[in-house]
Amino acid sequence: MAASLYKAQFALKICEDHNKKELHAYCKTCDKKVCSTCIKEEHSSHDWETITDILREKKHSLPKECKEIRAEKLPGLKKELDRFEQKQLDEDTRFEQNKSILNGSRQRYIDGINKLFDDKIDVCQQKSKAAKQLYTDKHEGLKQKVEYLDMVTTALDKDINTLPDHDILDMEKEMRDELEKALSYSADQYTSTTVFVPGQMNMKVLENMIGEIHSVSAEEMNEIDRYSGVIMSIKPASETNAWVRVKDDRHMKFLDRVGEELKVMKTPCYDLITSRGGDIVLSDGVKGIISVLTQDEKTITTFDTKPLYPTYISKTENDHILVTLWDGGDRYNLVPTSRRIVQRMTLTGKVLHTYEFREDGKTRLFTWPGRTAENKNEDVCIINWLSDESGELVVLHKDGRVKFTYRGVGLEPEKFFPFDVECDDKCRILLTEGYSRAIHILSSEGMYLCKLCQYEQLLPIVISIYGDNLWCGFHDGKVKVYKYSY
Numbered sequence: 001m002a003a004s005l006y007k008a009q010f011a012l013k014i015c016e017d018h019n020k021k022e023l024h025a026y027c028k029t030c031d032k033k034v035c036s037t038c039i040k041e042e043h044s045s046h047d048w049e050t051i052t053d054i055l056r057e058k059k060h061s062l063p064k065e066c067k068e069i070r071a072e073k074l075p076g077l078k079k080e081l082d083r084f085e086q087k088q089l090d091e092d093t094r095f096e097q098n099k100s101i102l103n104g105s106r107q108r109y110i111d112g113i114n115k116l117f118d119d120k121i122d123v124c125q126q127k128s129k130a131a132k133q134l135y136t137d138k139h140e141g142l143k144q145k146v147e148y149l150d151m152v153t154t155a156l157d158k159d160i161n162t163l164p165d166h167d168i169l170d171m172e173k174e175m176r177d178e179l180e181k182a183l184s185y186s187a188d189q190y191t192s193t194t195v196f197v198p199g200q201m202n203m204k205v206l207e208n209m210i211g212e213i214h215s216v217s218a219e220e221m222n223e224i225d226r227y228s229g230v231i232m233s234i235k236p237a238s239e240t241n242a243w244v245r246v247k248d249d250r251h252m253k254f255l256d257r258v259g260e261e262l263k264v265m266k267t268p269c270y271d272l273i274t275s276r277g278g279d280i281v282l283s284d285g286v287k288g289i290i291s292v293l294t295q296d297e298k299t300i301t302t303f304d305t306k307p308l309y310p311t312y313i314s315k316t317e318n319d320h321i322l323v324t325l326w327d328g329g330d331r332y333n334l335v336p337t338s339r340r341i342v343q344r345m346t347l348t349g350k351v352l353h354t355y356e357f358r359e360d361g362k363t364r365l366f367t368w369p370g371r372t373a374e375n376k377n378e379d380v381c382i383i384n385w386l387s388d389e390s391g392e393l394v395v396l397h398k399d400g401r402v403k404f405t406y407r408g409v410g411l412e413p414e415k416f417f418p419f420d421v422e423c424d425d426k427c428r429i430l431l432t433e434g435y436s437r438a439i440h441i442l443s444s445e446g447m448y449l450c451k452l453c454q455y456e457q458l459l460p461i462v463i464s465i466y467g468d469n470l471w472c473g474f475h476d477g478k479v480k481v482y483k484y485s486y
Contacts, residue, residue: 026054098213105210124194131192138190145182149175214428214449216441218470218482224259231473233312236466237274244479245272252282257469257481267297271312275347276319283310283323290323292347303349308339312371320352321345322372322380331368332387340366342382355380355400365394365402371462375423377444379403383418383431391417393431395446404446408433420462426486432460432472439463439472453482 014020015035023033029046039048049057152175160168230247237243241262243252250268253261265272269282269291279300280293288306290313293299308325315321327339334340344353358365370383370391378398385391393406408416417434424430427444430452438454453460459475470484 023051025050028054109210120196124196127192127194131194134190134192138185138187142182142185145178145185148178149182152178214426214441214443214486216428216450216452216484216486218453218484220480220482221469222257222259222481224255224479224481225477226259226261227477227479229477230475231461231477231479233271234462234464234471234473234479235271235273236464236469236471237278239467239469242464242466242471242479243272243274244473245269246477255479259479265297267291267293270310273313273315273321275315279347281313281315281321281347283313285309285311290321290345290349301348308341314372314374316344316374317376317378319347321347322374324369324372324382326368331385334364334367340364340369342366342369342372342380344380353398353400355382355396359401365396371420373421373423373429375427375429375444376425377427379427379444381421381423381429381431383421385417389417390415393418393421393429393442395429406431406440406442406446406448408436408440409448419460422463422465424465424484424486428486430463430465432463434459 013023015023015038018035018037021035021037023035025034025036025039025048026032027034027038027043027046027048029048030043033051034043034048152171155163156168156171156175163171227244227246229249231244232247233243233245233252235243237254240257242255243265244255245252250270252265252269252272254263254265255261265280265282267282268284268286270285272280272282274280275292278295280295280297281290282293283290286309288309289302289304290310291299291302305323305325307327309328310323310325312324313321321344323343323345325339325341325343327337329335329338339356341354341356343351343355345351355365357363366382366384367387368385370385372383373381375381380396380398382394382396383391384394395403395406397403415435418440419432419434421429421431428449429442429444431440431442432438433440436451436454437456437459438451439460441449441452443449453472458478460472461475462473464471465484468484470482472480472482474480
């Protein structure tokens, strides 16, 4: 390895840009070797030194730097190598699990299809057996009459002169009666046909029956490390910009994807969204109001929510808003008069639906409702905190009926604490969770699919999707932007 490095360095002693002049100096500004012509031209205003001087300095500092790298950097890098190896093993395990599930499903479908075909055969057999029995009964009845007519006609033909007179009359009457009955038999009168008509093979329906393959990935594009407090809210306004709120600061910051602070919201708020038209909708839990502002913070409308106070807000598919409201009482020790609700509203404050109780009209849906999201199926997803250390995800149909409740997979019920919830374009549900330090992904029907971006040190708090960008805010103040693919 040392020999190959030496050869690479030796090959770079000559400048390729200026008639192969000797590279006798080092440009600190560009971190590269240069020749005398380079210094006079594109590097004339840069900070440079001769190779001799720079080497004298580096021979003194490099050994210490190398020791620091070996002591401080390499252990972490080797740990990352182990994590990549583990991810490879996890992918092998995941593939084998998927393969096993698919093969199990395949056998169940084969068994189910075989049963359906066997049932059809049984029906055909039963229909055929019933028709055959009818034909057998008619055949036997006609056979008896034919045999009788053959016998009586033979007797009357041969023995007419020896038979008693009364017997002849009786035999003639019975012969005519039986002949009339026999002539009423006709195979054309009895038709029973059973025909199996194969159905049309619909591959799309069959594919939907078999199930879907959910494949999601997140590739980190940017990391913003300018805040020290917990990221409490993150709401993208475009592909490249998002509003961010840090704990204990009621003023939202407008950031670009590389972390430059473009604007600070003058109006204090608890949470914020941007409407499809670009207006800013914010909640003020102190004043008990929701305001709609223009992008330059001019008030369009403000509506009062008191005696309840708004906390979190999210926008719906039809540009309404979901607002979490409470009465200001104790968070977890509820009394009969406590109010914990989520309301669907228009941007003018008209309440369209209130989510508070289950179908019986008495049992509360929430202890302390938190962040919300709506998917394209119009299901309403709500974080419900049960204490400072536990919670659940409650998913409702649009009309308020409970669709399902999620309390984690592979975690004890009391060891599940969700922070935020979001939905992607496939109606999948993403939520950040504290104990696993991961983003859980569920199907729209509540089936756990996987954990995305599971962290060792970082604690994900809030997430939001805009286009194919996934923004994630962390407990230590970091913000990461991922390319989210599915």
